Amino acid sequence: xxxxxxxxxxxxxxxxxxxxxxxxxxxxxxxxxxxxxxxxxxxxxxxxxxxxxxxxxxxxxxxxxxxxxxxxxxxxxxxxxxxxxxxxxxxxxxxxxxxxxxxxxxxxxxxxxxxxxxxxxxxxxxxxxxxxxxxxxxxxxxxxxxxxx
Numbered sequence: 161x162x163x164x165x166x167x168x169x170x171x172x173x174x175x176x177x178x179x180x181x182x183x184x185x186x187x188x189x190x191x192x193x194x195x196x197x198x199x200x201x202x203x204x205x206x207x208x209x210x211x212x213x214x215x216x217x218x219x220x221x222x223x224x225x226x227x228x229x230x231x232x233x234x235x236x237x238x239x240x241x242x243x244x245x246x247x248x249x250x251x252x253x254x255x256x257x258x259x260x261x262x263x264x265x266x267x268x269x270x271x272x273x274x275x276x277x278x279x280x281x282x283x284x285x286x287x288x289x290x291x292x293x294x295x296x297x298x299x300x301x302x303x304x305x306x307x308x309x
Contacts, residue, residue: 162229162243169221176215176223178281182208182257183242185272185294186231188265203268204294205231205239206260209275213283215253223249231262231272239263244278253282263294271296 169176185205208228217223225247231240242259258275274291281288 163227165225165227167223167225169217169219169223171219173217173219176217177212177285178215178247178255178283179210179212180245180247180255180257181210181228182244182259182275182279182291183228183230184208184291185241185260185262186233186239187294188239188263188268188272188297189233189236190265190297201269201297202233202236202239202265203263203271203297205233205242205263206272206274206294207291208242208245208259209257209279209291210289211255211257211279211281211287213255213281213286215247215249215255215281215283217249221249223247228257228259231259233262233265236265238265238268239272241272242275244275255281255283258291260291260294264297269297 188202239262
């Protein structure tokens with residue numbers, strides 16, 4: 161669940177430096193192996209993107225800040241994406257940093273993509289860093305074969 165906060169700009173403040181990062185995607189869940197076969201591993205979730213800039217504000221403005229929540233994973237499924245982190249306010253500007261995608265599970269062994277598309281910052285001194293992709297998993301573990309009871 162995303163956390164939401166509000167911030168009222170105090171008197172004498174005309175700009176705020178904002179830096180926010182989207183939440184990481186959940187890793188894919190592994191599957192249980194069958195007789196004489198190792199298990200498969202899930203792939204890593206992608207990292208959230210980062211947006212930073214200086215926002216022009218006015219005293220009394222109310223900024224709404226939403227902090228992204230990390231993706232989840234369960235039961236040999238692909239991981240769920242992380243949610244975006246955002247700053248918004250009524251007069252102008254704002255920023256958003258996209259969360260990473262979930263990693264592949266039992267069938268899809270690809271790492272989740274890093275956050276990128278919904279990453280922006282309306283202000284000056286802007287900088288965007290896209291999230292890193294998650295690590296792909298091998299189709300089969302590289303551990304020694306086991307004999308299952």
